[in-house]
Amino acid sequence: GQNIDQPTEMTATEGAIVQINCTYQTSGFNGLFWYQQHAGEAPTFLSYNVLDGLEEKGRFSSFLSRSKGYSYLLLKELQMKDSASYLCAVRGGDDYKLSFGAGTTVTVRA
Amino acid sequence: SAVISQKPSRDICQRGTSLTIQCQVDSQVTMMFWYRQQPGQSLTLIATANQGSEATYESGFVIDKFPISRPNLTFSTLTVSNMSPEDSSIYLCSVRTSGGSSTDTQYFGPGTRLTVL
Numbered sequence: 001g002q003n004i005d006q007p008t009e010m011t012a013t014e015g016a017i018v019q020i021n022c023t024y025q026t027s028g029f030n031g032l033f034w035y036q037q038h039a040g041e042a043p044t045f046l047s048y049n050v051l052d053g054l055e056e057k058g059r060f061s062s063f064l065s066r067s068k069g070y071s072y073l074l075l076k077e078l079q080m081k082d083s084a085s086y087l088c089a090v091r092g093g094d095d096y097k098l099s100f101g102a103g104t105t106v107t108v109r110a
Numbered sequence: 111s112a113v114i115s116q117k118p119s120r121d122i123c124q125r126g127t128s129l130t131i132q133c134q135v136d137s138q139v140t141m142m143f144w145y146r147q148q149p150g151q152s153l154t155l156i157a158t159a160n161q162g163s164e165a166t167y168e169s170g171f172v173i174d175k176f177p178i179s180r181p182n183l184t185f186s187t188l189t190v191s192n193m194s195p196e197d198s199s200i201y202l203c204s205v206r207t208s209g210g211s212s213t214d215t216q217y218f219g220p221g222t223r224l225t226v227l
Contacts, residue, residue: 033216042202042221043153045111048214087152091216096141096206097168098216100152 002026002099006088011107012078020073020086020104028093034062034073035087037103043087046073075106083108112137112207114219122225123193130189131222133203138183141206144176147221148199156201159186193226200224 003025012018024032031050035043049055049064049071061074075082088101113136123129133142142159157165157178165178180186190197203219 031214035218042200042218045215045217050214089153097143097155097158098153098204099155102152 002090002092004088004090004099004101006086006101006104008102009105009107011109014078014080014108014110016078018075018078018106020075020088020106022071022073022088022101024069024071024088024090024101026069026090026092026099029066030091030093030096032062032064032071033089033091033098034060034071035089037085037087039084046086078108080108080110082106111215112139112205112217114203114205114217116201116203116219116222118222119220120223120225122227124227125194127193128189128191129193129224130187131201131203133186133188133219135184135205137207139205140208142180142186143204143206143216144178144186144188145202145204145218146199147202153202156188159188190224193224195226198224198226 006022033048034046036046037043047062054063059076064071085103085105087103089098115134117132144156145153147153155168156171157167159165159178159180161180177189200221200223202221206216208214
């Protein structure tokens with residue numbers, strides 16, 4: 001089975017940094033994804049990690065440690081438009097199916 | 111990246127009726143999936159749409175309720191049959207694209223927001 005945990009809510013100030021943690025226990029591993037989802041919209045792809053280490057894309061970075069079953073998404077220089085739900089998803093062994101965490105709602109305040 | 115379109119974008123349906131949702135991708139993709147997102151919840155995989163053969167359903171989902179077609183590599187349909195208010199949800203088509211490990215990713219369509227009265 002798949003077990004993916006992430007915090008329910010986080011609040012931060014505009015211009016600050018927020019780190020969203022995700023821990024997982026899955027049967028097989030073939031990559032970890034982060035998605036951003038604004039209310040009423042579909043998820044938007046942010047990052048994909050399959051090897052250990054940090055992947056940086058502008059203001060967003062994602063880190064993976066396979067041995068610890070752990071990832072984080074780092075959002076820097078927060079903007080009001082970053083207020084959204086952030087979904088951690090793990091792709092299992094050979095079947096390439098994604099299992100999602102419950103999502104972390106990030107609220108950015110002025 | 112892949113551009114995914116879904117029709118309809120939203121619908122309001124009566125109990126007991128059926129609705130077919132279409133998903134079109136602008137390029138050939140290796141895998142297509144259908145997800146459901148109920149209000150206030152995360153995404154749940156319904157099934158993997160297999161080209162030229164029957165879909166592979168997840169636990170709790172059956173073909174009679176959610177028949178799926180995938181006649182080619184760029185198109186799939188999901189039908190929600192004999193609907194009840196509990197089927198009110200957003201239905202999302204998703205595709206896996208693979209150009210090697212650096213570009214292997216998965217994208218989502220805009221979703222179909224279904225309300226059953």
